[in-house]
Amino acid sequence: MELEQRSLNSVQSLAQALLGCGWRLASAESCTGGLIAACCTAVPGSSRWFERGVVSYSNAAKTELLDVPAALISTAGAVSKEVACAMVTGLLARSPADVGIAVTGIAGPEGGSADKPVGTVWLAWGGRGARPLAQRLNLGGDRQAVRHATVMAALERVTQWVQAQV
DSSP states (O other): OHHHHHHHHHHHHHHHHHHHHTOOEEEEESTTTTHHHHHHHTSTTGGGTEEEEEEOOSHHHHHHHHOOOHHHHHHHOSSSHHHHHHHHHHHHHTSSOSEEEEEEEOOSSSOOOSSSOTTEEEEEEEETTSOOEEEEEEOOSOHHHHHHHHHHHHHHHHHHHHHHHO
16 A cells, blocks of 8 residues: 555656646556556546556567567667667657667566666666666565566656756
């Protein structure tokens, strides 16, 4: 219940910031599987500020839906700053949204490595025509905890960025 209230508060803050700028948001999600979009669209009136969500779970989806180069995924890895930034760039190029947020990570319980253990997540966010910002998260807990913490961090970062643009 506490997480639900926290996410609702975060989405309401994001909505106010976006509406204040007259902007719309789009999300590109891998490890969260659409949870960011679900949180955003759970708020009545979200159609005024939420444009679309893309679930690009597989590497092929990242390439086909967001124009992330397959070679970039091969060299940097799907869970990387470079791929997260390319996801935002591709999302904004393929949508009329003004602001984008992207997440890619390893929610577990399997799939981690020494360099990228379970709980490694990259967020990237930014606006049309701007170079995306990115942050690596090193999260603990089970799969659900990693996914929920990723959603909260994504909502908070994009809200802070939008508020700073005013």
